[in-house]
Amino acid sequence: MNDIKQITDELIKFRNERDWEQFHNPKDLALAINIESSELLEEFLWKKAEEAKTEKVREELADVFAYAFLLAEKYDFDIKEIVLDKIKKNGIKYPIEKAKGTAEKYNKL
Numbered sequence: 732m733n734d735i736k737q738i739t740d741e742l743i744k745f746r747n748e749r750d751w752e753q754f755h756n757p758k759d760l761a762l763a764i765n766i767e768s769s770e771l772l773e774e775f776l777w778k779k780a781e782e783a784k785t786e787k788v789r790e791e792l793a794d795v796f797a798y799a800f801l802l803a804e805k806y807d808f809d810i811k812e813i814v815l816d817k818i819k820k821n822g823i824k825y826p827i828e829k830a831k832g833t834a835e836k837y838n839k840l
Contacts, residue, residue: 737808739800746801760802765795 732740746752771791774783803810824837833840 733811735800736799738796739804739810742797742801743804755805757802757805760798760805763798764795764802767798769790770797 746755771794774787774791786806800810803813825840829840830837
């Protein structure tokens, strides 16, 4: 079993044991990703990046991943496939010769 499937299966098992699937529609999972992302950002608020508590960053990042995996499962997305496809698309939008060493958005390169 690959790692992504194992993680997704464990999340689904955890969810189903608690009868939470009824709350896990795509809209609410997307909202949960946003909320957990905000909690991740909060760990960096008003401090230098190196001052963030690593364990708290780890926990909030895990929450973001968990809801993202569950949302992908709702749409039957292959996580590996969609991430690799996005990397390819970004490679076209951000060609090395134009994007290397700059943080400019693709439409300003």
